[in-house]
Amino acid sequence: MRTVPVLVYDGDCAFCTSSVAFIERRVRPRCTITPWQFADLRSLGTTQRRAEHELLWITPTGAAYGGSQAVAKLLLRAGKGWAVLGALLTLPPLRWIARGVYRAVADNRDRMPGGTPACALPANRRPGQQPSD
Template sequence: MMTAVLLYDGDCAFCSTCAHWLQRWAPARAEVVAWQLADLETLHVTVAEADAAVQWVADGDADRDDDGARAAGPEAIAAYLRTAGPHWRVAGRVLAFAPVHRVAWPVYRWIAAHRHRLPGGTPQCALPSTAREPGPGPGGRTAP
């Protein structure tokens, strides 16, 4: 059985909204966790990597990058979708398809740069994580 984690920015309202949407509408065989509440050391993910883009770590082997075991940004989203229901698996394969993939990263970067202006976003989302005020994470828990 696959063990997988999708890490997102729990300090960003837009990112949290997207992560909760995925959990609700595209449930997968993966945990969806705010990186601020995750044991990044065990997952072999740095704070800089987690802060830069959504991260996917599967099968407990964070050092492998084949078979979707480790991915970031749209590749991470594609890997997550490939573990969800049949329709979502197709969407994950399409997102990983080379022509789509070439467009996915620029779109992902644009969304990340403008997430504070998107639905569910707040002005706090525009700040780099080091400039954000620490606050309660998902479920009211305070991030470590």
């Protein structure tokens, strides 16, 4: 059984990977961080489709939070000033705004700093990937 949460991200996306590198360096949440391509998604209680769509925060009990709420959870777990920001992101109307901002960024990650055209492709169409079942 897991004792710490797991942050699951898209390891084939340059923008996602650089964002996670920032999180590891500056935010330092107490969790395991893994790209979905190397995660046992079934044991985490999620699917490839969901992992392709959004950042995921999976608690040790198996609860899954996606998108902006995954970001809020990781900030809460980081403690210090980050936890205050995480708490704010769970409250309306900031939660609603965060959801919209997250979706806009995620949908345009190929245009973000560090992003590449491959970030816009579905996982099964990215260079070097096999079609998924």
